[in-house]
Amino acid sequence: MKTDQQFDVCIIGAGVAGGVMAAYLGRNGLRVAVVEKNMAEQERMIGELLQPGGVIKLRELGLEHLLDELDAQEIEGYALFMNGDSFKISYPEEGGQTITGRGLRNGKFVQRIRQHILSIPGVRVFEGTVHELIEEQGRITGIRFAEKNVEGYQDITARLTIVCDGMFSSFRAQLSANEKKVSSFFMGMILKDCNLPFKNHGHVIVAQPSPCLIYPISSTETRILIDFPGLEAPRKSAELTTYLTETIAPQLPAQILTSFMTALAEGKFKVMPNHLIPAKPFNRTGVAMIGDSLNMRHPLTGGGMTAAFSDILNLGKRLTALSSFENIEAVDESVQEFYASRHKHNATINILADALYGVMQNEDLKVACYDYLKSGGTHALEPISILSAISRDEPLLLRHFFAVALYGVGSMLKPFPTKKRFSRSYNMLKTAVDIVQPLVMNEHPNLVTRSAFKVADAIF
Numbered sequence: 520m521k522t523d524q525q526f527d528v529c530i531i532g533a534g535v536a537g538g539v540m541a542a543y544l545g546r547n548g549l550r551v552a553v554v555e556k557n558m559a560e561q562e563r564m565i566g567e568l569l570q571p572g573g574v575i576k577l578r579e580l581g582l583e584h585l586l587d588e589l590d591a592q593e594i595e596g597y598a599l600f601m602n603g604d605s606f607k608i609s610y611p612e613e614g615g616q617t618i619t620g621r622g623l624r625n626g627k628f629v630q631r632i633r634q635h636i637l638s639i640p641g642v643r644v645f646e647g648t649v650h651e652l653i654e655e656q657g658r659i660t661g662i663r664f665a666e667k668n669v670e671g672y673q674d675i676t677a678r679l680t681i682v683c684d685g686m687f688s689s690f691r692a693q694l695s696a697n698e699k700k701v702s703s704f705f706m707g708m709i710l711k712d713c714n715l716p717f718k719n720h721g722h723v724i725v726a727q728p729s730p731c732l733i734y735p736i737s738s739t740e741t742r743i744l745i746d747f748p749g750l751e752a753p754r755k756s757a758e759l760t761t762y763l764t765e766t767i768a769p770q771l772p773a774q775i776l777t778s779f780m781t782a783l784a785e786g787k788f789k790v791m792p793n794h795l796i797p798a799k800p801f802n803r804t805g806v807a808m809i810g811d812s813l814n815m816r817h818p819l820t821g822g823g824m825t826a827a828f829s830d831i832l833n834l835g836k837r838l839t840a841l842s843s844f845e846n847i848e849a850v851d852e853s854v855q856e857f858y859a860s861r862h863k864h865n866a867t868i869n870i871l872a873d874a875l876y877g878v879m880q881n882e883d884l885k886v887a888c889y890d891y892l893k894s895g896g897t898h899a900l901e902p903i904s905i906l907s908a909i910s911r912d913e914p915l916l917l918r919h920f921f922a923v924a925l926y927g928v929g930s931m932l933k934p935f936p937t938k939k940r941f942s943r944s945y946n947m948l949k950t951a952v953d954i955v956q957p958l959v960m961n962e963h964p965n966l967v968t969r970s971a972f973k974v975a976d977a978i979f
């Protein structure tokens with residue numbers, strides 16, 4: 520059975536990426552079908568801190584109003600905590616004003632995006648599950664889906680199918696060289712009426728054994744994410760409660776302890792895996808991927824939605840600039856150009872996320888990083904401009920990354936170098952190279968960067 524229309528674009532999934540893609544294409548005159556398996560509001564612990572760079576991208580897409588009416592909280596920067604010490608770094612300013620991010624409820628944000636696409640005349644939304652991509656003579660020509668409460672399957676044909684079905688994508692394996700790694704798990708709880716030590720700031724607790732993140736997501740709710748390194752997801756148990764009470768709680772700021780212990784006693788928590796999935800799409804015609812189906816990084820730096828919005832602007836501009844969607848070669852070319860160019864926009868977001876997570880797993884680098892950022896000036900301002908995704912300057916990121924390691928070496932060798940201190944310094948530098956090199960290689964580096972890492976390989 521076919522639906523009655525031929526669409527320019529069919530989008531699988533109306534989450535953050537699929538919804539915003541549909542809104543942009545629909546508002547710019549394309550005929551768009553969206554198939555989403557569950558249109559009801561979800562209780563989610565992902566995608567709740569939008570970096571300022573993501574707010575800017577939404578503005579450039581003409582969709583910043585989607586952040587209104589969510590009780591979203593302006594985020595002005597980050598505060599870092601370690602061993603009872605703390606300091607804050609503000610996001611960069613423009614015209615004397617801080618460029619802010621947003622803390623929000625992901626489920627509410629997604630519903631607001633969906634309400635908006637339902638109001639766009641060129642966009643048709645189906646609630647149903649996509650089961651397969653339809654292929655004709657090697658080209659993807661649409662999708663087969665089962666609509667909710669309707670028997671059997673329906674087909675939608677489109678010049679381009681955009682897969683936005685998220686982290687557990689059913690189509691990633693057939694469309695890309697799917698290399699998926701779980702780095703750790705985040706356990707998330709909502710803290711009620713919690714007064715953060717630094718109002719309107721993201722809080723990073725540089726804890727043992729792994730970091731915790733805390734940020735406001737509404738005027739009454741604060742999210743806490745606790746990292747569990749390794750491949751084993753934490754499960755509800757007396758042992759877990761003891762761990763959270765005796766190991767994690769003492770490392771949290773005193774102001775939030777009452778809310779934390781109340782949330783713990785209520786026992787309402789969620790656990791999500793944190794993936795590293797470099798983008799390695801195959802050269803397939805009639806299809807593109809956006810969002811978590813294409814590319815994932817550790818959520819420590821809250822970069823996922825910003826990366827998705829950058830990709831949407833990149834691909835969306837190319838597609839809406841086409842004089843006709845009948846010319847499928849031009850559509851395919853736009854997709855290939857998008858894949859080839861996207862690294863330049865998203866490399867810093869991807870590299871920083873997993874590099875910083877790697878740093879947090881190494882005791883010496885962790886201390887070096889905290890002290891480096893605390894020393895202020897450009898040591899704080901330039902890294903935060905990259906974290907906020909206002910700057911996408913990859914050489915600047917790499918300079919600061921290695922400057923952290925060298926700063927650590929400088930401190931390590933004090934008050935005078937010893938054999939043991941030399942050996943730890945060497946290990947710190949080697950670990951820094953080992954952490955960042957594969958991440959850089961995932962992002963199609965230029966010849967100079969490749970050569971620099973070859974030299975580093977020879978040294979270490």
Ligand SMILES: Cc1cc2nc3c(=O)[nH]c(=O)nc-3n(C[C@H](O)[C@H](O)[C@H](O)COP(=O)(O)OP(=O)(O)OC[C@H]3O[C@@H](n4cnc5c(N)ncnc54)[C@H](O)[C@@H]3O)c2cc1C
Pocket residue numbers: 531532533534535536537538554555556557564565566567568569570647648649650683684685686689705791792793794809810811812818820821822823824825827
């Ligand atoms: C623990 C955690 C915390 C995070 N925190 C942040 C953060 O603070 N800031 C940030 O920017 N990013 C964060 N991220 C990443 C961010 O959440 C994602 O990058 C973003 O949500 C990706 O959007 P998406 O549209 O690709 O996927 P999703 O938002 O998951 O949407 C996928 C959609 O596809 C639908 N779907 C799936 N399969 C089908 C099918 N077969 N047929 C039809 N529909 C289908 C789903 O129902 C869903 O609506 C976090 C990630 C994790 C794991």
